[in-house]
Amino acid sequence: xxxxxSRAAEKLRRQGQLASVMAVFARTSHFVESPxxxxxxxxxxxxxxxxxxxxxxxxxxxxxxxxxxYLYKKAGVxxxxxxxxxxxxxDLFDQSLSLEREKQLMDVVDQxxxxxxxxxxxxxxxxxxxxxxxxxxxxxxxxxCWDELPTVKAGTFEVTPQSRPFVILxxxxxxxxxxGHHPLGS
Numbered sequence: 001x002x003x004x005x006s007r008a009a010e011k012l013r014r015q016g017q018l019a020s021v022m023a024v025f026a027r028t029s030h031f032v033e034s035p036x037x038x039x040x041x042x043x044x045x046x047x048x049x050x051x052x053x054x055x056x057x058x059x060x061x062x063x064x065x066x067x068x069x070y071l072y073k074k075a076g077v078x079x080x081x082x083x084x085x086x087x088x089x090x091d092l093f094d095q096s097l098s099l100e101r102e103k104q105l106m107d108v109v110d111q112x113x114x115x116x117x118x119x120x121x122x123x124x125x126x127x128x129x130x131x132x133x134x135x136x137x138x139x140x141x142x143x144x145c146w147d148e149l150p151t152v153k154a155g156t157f158e159v160t161p162q163s164r165p166f167v168i169l170x171x172x173x174x175x176x177x178x179x180g181h182h183p184l185g186s
Contacts, residue, residue, distance in 0.1 A: 004077045005058045006122060009051040010113070012079060013106055018047035018088060020081030022054065024061040029073045038065040047083055050102045051109075055122060 001024065012019055022044060027037035040061050048054065058077060112119045141148050 001058055001062060001075055001077065002055055002122065004075070005054050006051055008077050008079050009049050009054050009106075010110060012049035012082075013110055016085050017082045018049050018085055019054075019079035020044050020047040020083065021079070022057055022061070023078040023080065024058055024065065024075075025078070026065060026072045026075040028070050032071070036067065036070055038067070040065045043081070047081070047088060049085070050106060051122060 008019075020043065021041060023039060023041040025037070025039040028035050042057060042061055044053075044057060109120050142150070
């Protein structure tokens with residue numbers, strides 16, 4: 001869960017947003033004897049994108065929703081109540097100095113992680129995860145990922161493991177789609 005919260009906080013900062021509501025969800029497989037899904041929402045005391053605060057709140061929510069004995073299949077975090085950082089609502093007990101220091105700290109962390117890819121992690125997040133996101137139903141990314149672009153060699157078509165085959169029309173059928181004439185009439 002901590003990895004999801006850290007990524008969400010990073011995205012909030014990149015987009016110049018603050019979240020005032022956090023929701024955490026977890027569910028078991030649909031195919032177990034007694035499937036379960038839990039969703040818990042909490043209004044944050046003040047809108048934030050500061051990772052340590054969001055991690056603390058997600059831990060609090062997890063303590064409320066966690067049920068021992070279940071094998072959870074999917075979990076995540078949803079940030080809502082978004083507002084621009086420039087429109088942060090003032091608070092009587094707000095300490096402007098600490099807010100500025102939090103922003104500076106997160107800017108440095110984001111800059112280092114952007115430059116050296118996940119260099120700095122919070123103690124609760126593990127460096128090497130035992131799991132990976134499943135991409136079994138992801139559509140091909142030919143237009144955005146060079147590694148998944150199909151390779152064509154003189155007269156042959158090579159299907160790389162990442163690409164999915166597509167139809168190559170024989171030369172006698174190619175013209176009917178490019179000539180402006182529809183094969184079934186006008």
